[in-house]
Amino acid sequence: MITKAAIHSRYGDAHDVVAIKEVQLAPFNSGTVLVKMIYSPINPADINMCEGKYYVQPKLPCQLGNEGVGIVEDVSGNNQTVHKGDHVIIPFKSKDHWIGSWSQRVVVDAEDCVVIPKEIDLKQASMLTINPPTAYLLLTQFKSFKKGDWVVQNAANSSVGRWVIYWAKQQGLKIANIVRNKDQINQLNQLGSDLTIEFEPRCANKVKEVTGGVSLALNGVGGQIAIETLRTLRSNGVMVTYGAMSKEPVQVGNAALIYKTVSVTGFNRTKWLETTDRKAVKLMYNKILNIYKSKSISIPIAKVFPFSKIKDAINFSNSESRQGKVLIDWRKSN
Amino acid sequence: MITKAAIHSRYGDAHDVVAIKEVQLAPFNSGTVLVKMIYSPINPADINMCEGKYYVQPKLPCQLGNEGVGIVEDVSGNNQTVHKGDHVIIPFKSKDHWIGSWSQRVVVDAEDCVVIPKEIDLKQASMLTINPPTAYLLLTQFKSFKKGDWVVQNAANSSVGRWVIYWAKQQGLKIANIVRNKDQINQLNQLGSDLTIEFEPRCANKVKEVTGGVSLALNGVGGQIAIETLRTLRSNGVMVTYGAMSKEPVQVGNAALIYKTVSVTGFNRTKWLETTDRKAVKLMYNKILNIYKSKSISIPIAKVFPFSKIKDAINFSNSESRQGKVLIDWRKSN
Numbered sequence: 147m148i149t150k151a152a153i154h155s156r157y158g159d160a161h162d163v164v165a166i167k168e169v170q171l172a173p174f175n176s177g178t179v180l181v182k183m184i185y186s187p188i189n190p191a192d193i194n195m196c197e198g199k200y201y202v203q204p205k206l207p208c209q210l211g212n213e214g215v216g217i218v219e220d221v222s223g224n225n226q227t228v229h230k231g232d233h234v235i236i237p238f239k240s241k242d243h244w245i246g247s248w249s250q251r252v253v254v255d256a257e258d259c260v261v262i263p264k265e266i267d268l269k270q271a272s273m274l275t276i277n278p279p280t281a282y283l284l285l286t287q288f289k290s291f292k293k294g295d296w297v298v299q300n301a302a303n304s305s306v307g308r309w310v311i312y313w314a315k316q317q318g319l320k321i322a323n324i325v326r327n328k329d330q331i332n333q334l335n336q337l338g339s340d341l342t343i344e345f346e347p348r349c350a351n352k353v354k355e356v357t358g359g360v361s362l363a364l365n366g367v368g369g370q371i372a373i374e375t376l377r378t379l380r381s382n383g384v385m386v387t388y389g390a391m392s393k394e395p396v397q398v399g400n401a402a403l404i405y406k407t408v409s410v411t412g413f414n415r416t417k418w419l420e421t422t423d424r425k426a427v428k429l430m431y432n433k434i435l436n437i438y439k440s441k442s443i444s445i446p447i448a449k450v451f452p453f454s455k456i457k458d459a460i461n462f463s464n465s466e467s468r469q470g471k472v473l474i475d476w477r478k479s480n
Numbered sequence: 481m482i483t484k485a486a487i488h489s490r491y492g493d494a495h496d497v498v499a500i501k502e503v504q505l506a507p508f509n510s511g512t513v514l515v516k517m518i519y520s521p522i523n524p525a526d527i528n529m530c531e532g533k534y535y536v537q538p539k540l541p542c543q544l545g546n547e548g549v550g551i552v553e554d555v556s557g558n559n560q561t562v563h564k565g566d567h568v569i570i571p572f573k574s575k576d577h578w579i580g581s582w583s584q585r586v587v588v589d590a591e592d593c594v595v596i597p598k599e600i601d602l603k604q605a606s607m608l609t610i611n612p613p614t615a616y617l618l619l620t621q622f623k624s625f626k627k628g629d630w631v632v633q634n635a636a637n638s639s640v641g642r643w644v645i646y647w648a649k650q651q652g653l654k655i656a657n658i659v660r661n662k663d664q665i666n667q668l669n670q671l672g673s674d675l676t677i678e679f680e681p682r683c684a685n686k687v688k689e690v691t692g693g694v695s696l697a698l699n700g701v702g703g704q705i706a707i708e709t710l711r712t713l714r715s716n717g718v719m720v721t722y723g724a725m726s727k728e729p730v731q732v733g734n735a736a737l738i739y740k741t742v743s744v745t746g747f748n749r750t751k752w753l754e755t756t757d758r759k760a761v762k763l764m765y766n767k768i769l770n771i772y773k774s775k776s777i778s779i780p781i782a783k784v785f786p787f788s789k790i791k792d793a794i795n796f797s798n799s800e801s802r803q804g805k806v807l808i809d810w811r812k813s814n
Binding site for chain 1: 535702715721722723724727729730731732733734735736737738739740741742743744745746747748751755
């Protein structure tokens with residue numbers, strides 16, 4: 147079967163190299179399902195992939211897209227987990243790259259699908275594959291906590307940052323946020339931030355004063371704000387880097403390493419998938435979907451584009467002024 | 481009982497602030513032993529302590545000295561572990577600072593002593609408290625290995641570095657050394673280094689080529705050589721910083737954190753003591769003394785000074801040109 151999908155056949159500026167093309171779907175063998183895609187967001191990793199800046203460069207042509215929500219149109223063979231009409235996300239990775247969710251239709255193993263409860267808004271569902279588990283794993287894989295413990299983060303106004311606040315509150319933790327723009331203070335306080343301070347030299351002192359020092363710090367930025375984020379750690383604390391918005395590296399002082407024995411490490415959901423048993427991955431997704439039923443978090447959406455306008459969507463997603471995510475609608479061509 | 485000990489009563493240049501003074505020994509209660517000190521080395525941490533640069537500043541006056549070897553002169557009460565005439569090191573820490581081994585005599589708990597086999601040279605024994613366990617713990621606390629696995633380090637010509645080579649060989653590991661001075665290449669090869677390369681930009685490529693990437697890197701320097709040392713890591717590898725000879729911090733690239741999920745952490749024996757059960761500490765010392773019987777490593781000694789010449793000893797230990805450790809002899813006043 148033929149479908150329309152977003153492809154890049156060479157590396158370069160995403161706006162130039164991405165094109166909608168007709169491609170052959172994978173064989174509809176027993177154990178597979180045919181998914182009609184609904185929405186996919188444009189993520190920084192998609193753009194990096196086109197530009198050849200992602201940590202792997204797949205064989206070209208490459209079918210783009212690493213998250214999105216679809217509806218199951220057909221099921222081949224006998225399986226108990228996915229049924230016709232189910233809303234699904236596909237959090238797994240194919241051998242060479244992603245599942246290729248920037249497409250009108252995909253054929254995937256039934257085992258690769260996670261069914262989304264029908265009451266979850268489809269636009270929000272399209273953004274559930276990457277950021278919510280990233281935030282959840284950041285809070286659960288590196289330190290164990292008791293209720294009332296503090297966690298600190300920067301990049302708190304990003305999608306991951308907002309999810310971190312949500313999951314922290316779900317787990318009874320307190321969350322301190324160091325922001326680069328003071329306009330964000332009110333927004334984050336409304337989301338449930340327990341302490342929000344604007345970045346400035348030595349601002350870690352204020353965080354340490356209120357929290358007494360934290361055992362987990364999350365860094366999505368790098369550079370100077372990462373230095374302050376790191377300074378909020380107590381002995382044996384860990385700072386986990388999952389993003390690098392400033393593109394500046396992380397610098398760690400010698401006294402912090404030797405006398406405070408802090409650790410600095412990193413996290414990436416795709417890397418985590420590579421080393422985690424598929425069953426455990428699905429269990430984690432089902433667990434977070436189960437917690438995510440109060441719908442008390444809604445990630446802002448800047449604009450939805452029909453798939454034929456994908457170049458406009460990419461341009462818009464690169465604009466500094468946009469507020470929120472850019473989605474592609476795979477049901478609409480204009 | 482009164483003894484002579486090296487004291488600093490204010491913080492400042494070590495040569496200026498250190499003086500030999502008469503001090504009162506701790507009470508010789510049941511369970512304690514009287515140790516007549518023989519040799520103590522001058523370590524960078526001793527100098528940092530005088531200068532107020534150590535990570536804790538003890539209440540002044542402070543009795544200096546954090547390692548050394550002594551002979552048990554008397555035993556109070558009934559204990560099974562330490563006997564008159566035993567050679568001992570005292571690896572533990574008192575509440576406020578070190579055990580104060582820069583002294584003619586100390587009274588310490590019998591439990592704080594580790595007995596040194598008589599066949600171990602006393603000068604070498606005086607340097608067994610800090611560097612050998614540091615090197616041993618660096619190789620055993622952070623990663624598990626199978627025989628033939630590679631470890632990489634910089635600062636390989638330091639005392640810790642030499643011990644790392646020794647322990648690596650004892651454990652059947654291969655050890656790669658990145659050195660700052662090509663005169664060290666032959667020396668380290670003689671010690672058993674499996675690969676020794678001179679530091680230069682991108683020199684990590686050579687290490688990666690030979691080793692295939694390592695899971696543990698040891699950093700005693702910081703700055704540019706630490707960046708190259710870090711680059712030799714494979715995915716999920718860890719770089720442990722235990723020293724900072726260059727005084728420059730450790731810098732970690734974002735791709736290494738996010739896509740290679742490397743970790744950067746630190747180690748310090750004194751910090752380790754604070755969080756480790758005393759029994760486990762003694763077990764570790766006895767284990768490494770047991771391995772250290774071939775006497776195949778001998779740390780170079782630059783000069784031995786009588787205790788009355790402690791200011792000269794400090795000056796000499798600060799001189800750039802010295803080759804090896806400076807020891808203080810507590811039995812000789814001139």
